[in-house]
Amino acid sequence: MADLRTNFLGIKSPNPFWLASAPPTDKEYNVVRAFKAGWGGVVWKTLGDGDPIVNVSGPRYGAIHGPDRRLIGLNNIELITDRPLEVNLREIKQVKKDWPDRAVVVSLMVPCEEENWKAILKQVEETDCDGIELNFGCPHGMSERGMGSAVGQVPEYGVAHQYNLINHVG
Amino acid sequence: MSVDLDQMSPWPVVDGQGTHGGYCGPAVKPIALNMVAEIARDRETHGLPISAIGGVTTWKDAAEFIAMGAGTVQVCTAAMTYGFKIVEEMISGLSQFMDEKGYRTIEDFKGRAVSKVTDWQYLNLNYVVKASIDQDLCISCGRCHQVCEDTSHQAITNQVNGQRKFIVKEEECVGCNLCAMVCPVESCITMVPQTKGTDPRTGYEYGRPYANWTTHPNNPASKAAE
Ligand SMILES: Cc1cc2nc3c(=O)[nH]c(=O)nc-3n(C[C@H](O)[C@H](O)[C@H](O)COP(=O)(O)O)c2cc1C
Ligand code: SF4
Numbered sequence: 001m002a003d004l005r006t007n008f009l010g011i012k013s014p015n016p017f018w019l020a021s022a023p024p025t026d027k028e029y030n031v032v033r034a035f036k037a038g039w040g041g042v043v044w045k046t047l048g049d050g051d052p053i054v055n056v057s058g059p060r061y062g063a064i065h066g067p068d069r070r071l072i073g074l075n076n077i078e079l080i081t082d083r084p085l086e087v088n089l090r091e092i093k094q095v096k097k098d099w100p101d102r103a104v105v106v107s108l109m110v111p112c113e114e115e116n117w118k119a120i121l122k123q124v125e126e127t128d129c130d131g132i133e134l135n136f137g138c139p140h141g142m143s144e145r146g147m148g149s150a151v152g153q154v155p156e157y158g159v160a161h162q163y164n165l166i167n168h169v170g
Numbered sequence: 171m172s173v174d175l176d177q178m179s180p181w182p183v184v185d186g187q188g189t190h191g192g193y194c195g196p197a198v199k200p201i202a203l204n205m206v207a208e209i210a211r212d213r214e215t216h217g218l219p220i221s222a223i224g225g226v227t228t229w230k231d232a233a234e235f236i237a238m239g240a241g242t243v244q245v246c247t248a249a250m251t252y253g254f255k256i257v258e259e260m261i262s263g264l265s266q267f268m269d270e271k272g273y274r275t276i277e278d279f280k281g282r283a284v285s286k287v288t289d290w291q292y293l294n295l296n297y298v299v300k301a302s303i304d305q306d307l308c309i310s311c312g313r314c315h316q317v318c319e320d321t322s323h324q325a326i327t328n329q330v331n332g333q334r335k336f337i338v339k340e341e342e343c344v345g346c347n348l349c350a351m352v353c354p355v356e357s358c359i360t361m362v363p364q365t366k367g368t369d370p371r372t373g374y375e376y377g378r379p380y381a382n383w384t385t386h387p388n389n390p391a392s393k394a395a396e
């Protein structure tokens with residue numbers, strides 16, 4: 001069997017298959033089951049600061065099916081994690097401790113103010129996770145609040161902001 | 171995403187209203203792959219580590235993203251559609267592929283396709299393929315004839331000597347590949363590179379050396395135009 005190990009940005013994982021930041025990585029229960037199934041890493045469902053966001057309780061998903069009802073496209077109007085930050089941080093720390101050979105990256109989205117980023121990065125660092133992913137892509141709900149794709153769609157903003165992050169925090 | 175025509179509202183409908191969302195799954199893979207390719211080949215971003223996302227469903231999707239420069243892939247919709255166990259097939263499939271090709275590690279084939287991504291103007295205009303129908307595999311459904319006749323170059327027969335028969339007319343075929351994509355029988359229509367003889371469609375020899383649009387006589391900006 002071929003050697004599937006990867007070293008990505010210095011983050012080691014037994015194979016290149018990571019779960020993306022989304023419901024499959026929203027909590028310890030899911031992530032542990034994923035690791036048992038063999039996933040090489042996860043990007044934890046995006047964390048925010050302040051009070052947890054609230055999701056709609058109506059339908060969240062839409063799908064395009066092929067003629068054989070195989071799912072071809074999936075649409076969602078779900079936001080970032082709706083669980084308290086402390087709970088997520090505690091679980092991330094536990095999971096990384098229990099699964100040291102798997103990649104655990106934490107996705108983040110907070111208002112574009114230095115203070116917010118400084119505060120959350122410090123907390124995330126304490127989980128011993130392997131890295132962070134900046135959610136500058138989410139196109140719905142959060143972008144109307146000045147985050148996600150509202151940042152990613154303005155390249156200058158994003159670049160300046162990442163530069164600040166690297167300079168001041170990382 | 172879609173409109174619920176009974177409720178006259180975008181889907182998903184939340185108590186009579188809808189909004190746009192985030193779109194993912196197999197449908198976005200080509201878009202994601204193009205973005206990864208552009209990042210991987212752009213002079214300014216070339217070599218940046220990429221964790222590729224968008225429609226990864228099988229080991230093959232993953233291998234394609236890795237060949238295009240990705241260091242890891244991320245998956246959401248496939249897990250949400252088929253459950254976590256789908257990673258087993260991804261792992262065994264990728265491993266088998268690597269064994270077959272003699273790649274020992276991911277690094278052995280990572281980014282191998284990046285240098286093959288080019289701009290249209292550098293494609294070889296002297297490269298010629300023609301469709302060819304395997305008569306033993308053909309089930310005479312007629313779909314290739316239908317699409318080529320209606321929407322391409324009228325290059326496939328439906329009758330020969332009063333018999334129902336599907337044959338490519340070399341003098342009309344531009345090698346577009348449409349028939350091969352609609353044929354319901356796998357490998358029945360193949361696109362065969364032409365190397366010897368003369369193209370009855372253009373009158374040019376097959377197998378002329380590489381030449382692209384930048385030097386083509388019809389290109390007003392061409393430097394090499396005589
Ligand atoms: C229901 C759902 C929720 C998602 N939530 C997040 C999120 O909180 N943060 C994030 O960065 N991406 C989120 N995503 C995007 C995924 O991480 C991923 O980028 C996207 O689904 C494309 O990959 P796929 O085609 O494998 O699904 C979400 C996707 C889905 C389907
Ligand atoms: S709608 Fe179906 S899939 Fe969603 S939470 Fe309820 S039971 Fe589970």
Ligand code: SF4
Nearest residue numbers: 308309311312314353
């Ligand atoms: S589409 Fe394929 S099977 Fe059908 S007639 Fe053409 S070659 Fe034969």
